[in-house]
Amino acid sequence: xxxxxxxxxxxxxxxxxxxxxxxxxxxxxxxxxxxxxxxxxxxxxxxxxxxxxxxxxxxxxxxxxxxxxxxxxxxxxxxxxxxxxxxxxxxxxxxxxxxxxxxxxxxxxxxxxxxxxxxxxxxxxxxxxxxxxxxxxxxxxxxxxxxxxxxxxxxxxxxxxxxxxxxxxxxxxxxxxxxxxxxxxxxxxxxxxxxxxxxxxxxxxxxxxxxxxxxxxxxxxxxxxxxxxxxxxxxxxxxxxxxxxxxxxxxxxxxxxxxxxxxxxxxxxxxxxxxxxxxxxxxxxxxxxxxx
DNA sequence: AAATGGTGCAACCGCGCGCAG
DNA sequence: TCTGCGCGCGGTTGCACCATT
Numbered sequence: 001x002x003x004x005x006x007x008x009x010x011x012x013x014x015x016x017x018x019x020x021x022x023x024x025x026x027x028x029x030x031x032x033x034x035x036x037x038x039x040x041x042x043x044x045x046x047x048x049x050x051x052x053x054x055x056x057x058x059x060x061x062x063x064x065x066x067x068x069x070x071x072x073x074x075x076x077x078x079x080x081x082x083x084x085x086x087x088x089x090x091x092x093x094x095x096x097x098x099x100x101x102x103x104x105x106x107x108x109x110x111x112x113x114x115x116x117x118x119x120x121x122x123x124x125x126x127x128x129x130x131x132x133x134x135x136x137x138x139x140x141x142x143x144x145x146x147x148x149x150x151x152x153x154x155x156x157x158x159x160x161x162x163x164x165x166x167x168x169x170x171x172x173x174x175x176x177x178x179x180x181x182x183x184x185x186x187x188x189x190x191x192x193x194x195x196x197x198x199x200x201x202x203x204x205x206x207x208x209x210x211x212x213x214x215x216x217x218x219x220x221x222x223x224x225x226x227x228x229x230x231x232x233x234x235x236x237x238x239x240x241x242x243x244x245x246x247x248x249x250x251x252x253x254x255x256x257x258x259x260x261x262x263x264x265x266x267x268x269x270x271x272x273x274x275x276x277x278x279x280x281x282x283x284x285x286x287x288x289x290x291x292x
Numbered sequence: 293a294a295a296t297g298g299t300g301c302a303a304c305c306g307c308g309c310g311c312a313g
Numbered sequence: 314t315c316t317g318c319g320c321g322c323g324g325t326t327g328c329a330c331c332a333t334t
Binding site for chain 1: 318319320321322323324328
Binding site for chain 2: 122134
């Protein structure tokens with residue numbers, strides 16, 4: 001039960017308090033339990049939401065008999081217990097989408113998450129901080145610098161597209177419509193018509209590594225998100241598939257790329273770091289090709 | 293085998309917005 | 314208009330796990 005690995009951690013926060021109780025927040029009230037959620041608490045919350053739906057989190061927490069703040073319940077539900085939440089490795093397609101959308105919107109994690117089915121803003125934020133910022137740090141440049149943004153935009157993202165295309169060529173095509181019919185539930189609050197027990201608990205909190213049909217189908221779907229995935233476009237004025245226009249019709253367009261403008265920067269990056277597992281040997285060769 | 297350091301990620305925090313009264 | 318509450322967002326924290334020494 002991989003997803004429960006952290007259930008008992010963070011006990012240091014148990015019972016701690018803070019005087020800044022403002023705006024009606026109950027977060028710092030000593031009467032509320034803090035720290036890791038137990039299986040029993042999870043089951044209580046899931047069953048209550050299954051019966052009564054979500055929202056009005058403070059009163060929900062009270063009526064469910066949970067000694068938790070509404071905030072804590074909401075967070076637990078949205079980031080962990082929702083049936084459609086998807087955890088596990090961020091796929092290449094999702095990485096590409098995150099980079100694209102972040103280049104457009106910045107740290108608007110929830111907005112970005114709306115376009116990655118099953119992914120939470122917290123998970124995307126964690127991905128950005130642990131992966132992308134790490135690489136910026138290793139490349140000795142600020143994550144918000146033009147240098148690093150250019151690296152993402154002109155080298156990392158096209159490279160991801162190449163990898164996606166390479167992998168999609170070797171995989172069977174997926175019936176997107178079928179996936180769409182069966183899966184698309186992002187942005188909707190799903191209240192399954194079932195109650196949760198300890199026995200079916202694990203199957204309701206899916207992980208990406210599990211071979212359940214939902215995880216597989218979502219993965220299949222995301223594999224095609226740059227070609228024909230009918231994502232909810234929300235407030236996009238133009239195509240979500242190619243927000244910045246680099247990937248029109250699924251094809252790379254380097255017309256706007258003047259790699260030589262960044263030649264000095266990129267050369268310095270190459271000198272600075274060749275050891276990272278993201279910028280592997282293949283990537284280094286690719287970068288050098290672009291610079292020559 | 294033990295110690296140490298790095299990483300991933302769940303959970304917490306403060307802040308601000310929107311809405312109802 | 315003002316006030317309080319509910320909620321969501323982005324940033325931060327710190328433990329468990331894992332790899333390395």
